[in-house]
Amino acid sequence: MAHALRNAGAISGLGITPMGRIYGKSATEFAADAVRAAIADSGLKHDDIDGLLINAGITGNIGGGITLGLQNYLGLKNLRLLNHMNAAGSTAAQMVQYATMAIANGMARHVVCVFSDAPLTEGSKTGAAYGGAGRIAPRPRGMAGLYAAAGYFGANTGYALAAQRHMAMYGTTQDHFGIIAVGQRQWATMNPMAQMREPITMEDYHASRWVIEPLHLLDCCLVSNGAVAVIVSSADEAKSMAQPPVYIRGMGQGHPGDTGRAGNDAETETGAKIAARTAFGMAGVGPEDVTQCQLYDCYTYTVLVTLEDYGFCKKGEGGPFVEDGKLGPGGSLPTNTGGGELSAYYMWGMTPLSEAVIQGRGQGGDRQAKNDVILCTGNGGTLAYHGALILSPHAN
Amino acid sequence: MTQPAQVTKPLPEADDASKPFWDGAMEGRLVILRCADCKAWRMPWRHHCDQCLSDRSTWEQASGRGVVRTFGIMHQKYHPAFEVPYNVTIVELAEGPRITTNLVGVSNADIRVGMPVVVDWERHSDITLPKFRPA
Ligand SMILES: [Zn+2]
Numbered sequence: 001m002a003h004a005l006r007n008a009g010a011i012s013g014l015g016i017t018p019m020g021r022i023y024g025k026s027a028t029e030f031a032a033d034a035v036r037a038a039i040a041d042s043g044l045k046h047d048d049i050d051g052l053l054i055n056a057g058i059t060g061n062i063g064g065g066i067t068l069g070l071q072n073y074l075g076l077k078n079l080r081l082l083n084h085m086n087a088a089g090s091t092a093a094q095m096v097q098y099a100t101m102a103i104a105n106g107m108a109r110h111v112v113c114v115f116s117d118a119p120l121t122e123g124s125k126t127g128a129a130y131g132g133a134g135r136i137a138p139r140p141r142g143m144a145g146l147y148a149a150a151g152y153f154g155a156n157t158g159y160a161l162a163a164q165r166h167m168a169m170y171g172t173t174q175d176h177f178g179i180i181a182v183g184q185r186q187w188a189t190m191n192p193m194a195q196m197r198e199p200i201t202m203e204d205y206h207a208s209r210w211v212i213e214p215l216h217l218l219d220c221c222l223v224s225n226g227a228v229a230v231i232v233s234s235a236d237e238a239k240s241m242a243q244p245p246v247y248i249r250g251m252g253q254g255h256p257g258d259t260g261r262a263g264n265d266a267e268t269e270t271g272a273k274i275a276a277r278t279a280f281g282m283a284g285v286g287p288e289d290v291t292q293c294q295l296y297d298c299y300t301y302t303v304l305v306t307l308e309d310y311g312f313c314k315k316g317e318g319g320p321f322v323e324d325g326k327l328g329p330g331g332s333l334p335t336n337t338g339g340g341e342l343s344a345y346y347m348w349g350m351t352p353l354s355e356a357v358i359q360g361r362g363q364g365g366d367r368q369a370k371n372d373v374i375l376c377t378g379n380g381g382t383l384a385y386h387g388a389l390i391l392s393p394h395a396n
Numbered sequence: 397m398t399q400p401a402q403v404t405k406p407l408p409e410a411d412d413a414s415k416p417f418w419d420g421a422m423e424g425r426l427v428i429l430r431c432a433d434c435k436a437w438r439m440p441w442r443h444h445c446d447q448c449l450s451d452r453s454t455w456e457q458a459s460g461r462g463v464v465r466t467f468g469i470m471h472q473k474y475h476p477a478f479e480v481p482y483n484v485t486i487v488e489l490a491e492g493p494r495i496t497t498n499l500v501g502v503s504n505a506d507i508r509v510g511m512p513v514v515v516d517w518e519r520h521s522d523i524t525l526p527k528f529r530p531a
Contacts, residue, residue: 138406209471263492
């Protein structure tokens with residue numbers, strides 16, 4: 001018997017604001033723009049919304065992020081479900097999961113899931129909000145101070161060290177990371193919403209400045225102001241709504257942590273391994289059935305290691321797997337078809353999810369890829385948190 | 397006109413919980429917390445063991461030897477006191493736990509994953525930091 005949650009829910013609405021160095025709006029205002037757009041897109045009325053799940057982004061940590069006060073700003077007074085969620089980059093997939101579970105059990109009908117962030121201010125350095133060096137005390141207390149004393153700053157450091165470990169263990173090369181960056185930029189040239197639409201070559205990739213070796217600038221995601229909202233409804237209701245439903249066929253999570261404890265391989269074995277079993281099991285499919293991927297790509301390396309952990313290839317073979325360009329336009333496994341976080345926009349887990357919804361509806365235009373089975377993932381921490389959705393335009 | 401204060405690297409400051417670690421460092425000994433129940437090492441300091449959740453522990457001297465688990469060469473200027481490029485290195489200690497540090501006595505180009513290393517102390521006025529050099 002099929003899992004009770006297989007195709008129980010569907011994504012019925014999508015709202016995306018302009019992305020990038022967009023100034024003059026707060027995270028709350030971006031969120032309201034995205035929610036208004038998602039409600040209009042779905043054909044629902046404001047009063048139909050009875051669930052709201054929010055995820056604040058980096059401004060949730062550094063200040064200015066959306067809070068539960070968003071409910072009041074949006075004037076929502078019929079809510080039966082409300083929460084502020086944070087499992088870092090895995091949150092978007094998770095919001096859809098909890099919304100689906102709630103809807104399937106009669107707790108809500110139409111749940112808005114919204115991510116909003118506004119870390120960029122006029123004249124600010126792009127990575128400032130994520131580097132964290134500006135917030136370090138002159139004398140950090142205790143042993144946690146060993147990180148700052150060693151100059152370990154921000155997400156870039158953790159992922160560079162993880163990528164270096166993979167290279168040393170398995171012979172992964174800079175070319176393997178580069179082909180991912182180049183392929184995603186090719187996709188981005190076809191996405192009018194993408195922040196970076198100029199094609200790049202492998203030469204451009206290798207010539208881009210080091211952030212922290214082995215990561216070039218072009219290995220790292222963008223930083224964006226903006227917001228994305230999706231609406232989750234029951235699959236039955238979604239069938240008669242304004243947009244083609246994108247069915248939620250499978251869902252899973254995996255959180256191996258990053259304890260640094262002896263024997264743990266957190267750099268090269270991610271939560272995707274755990275999530276894959278649940279999500280593929282619920283969906284009744286395997287990696288061989290996936291026709292396109294929308295993978296969380298905070299770094300090129302994240303894409304490579306995620307593909308391994310979903311079983312598209314063996315552990316350690318992610319480099320050779322991607323080197324023929326199969327992830328790019330015309331390839332056999334179209335991946336991050338909007339350009340992803342590397343080239344389109346960085347809305348944490350809403351980047352892959354928003355593109356998965358566009359693709360699932362068949363609204364990808366020039367970049368539309370085969371959409372029968374879409375693997376959509378979120379990842380957070382340094383490969384510590386993982387959420388998975390398996391989406392499809394078909395409810396069978 | 398006042399001159400801007402000279403920016404220094406963020407040097408850790410001992411707190412009560414981690415004082416034995418920093419006292420050991422001042423004496424040139426790498427001292428690490430160990431679970432009194434299951435004997436798992438705890439790094440960095442924490443009240444509870446992450447294997448058995450015991451809150452009982454002892455401080456024990458580690459060998460100071462290990463291998464480079466992974467590293468990166470930082471080029472981005474995040475903090476004004478750090479001259480780039482510099483290495484950020486995770487050393488896997490012989491006892492198992494991992495420590496975030498920098499390698500000294502080796503050029504960045506010669507650092508390799510798996511390289512054997514030994515602790516090397518960087519002394520400041522009121523704190524001593526564990527760095528590592530090739531063994
Ligand atoms: Zn223990």
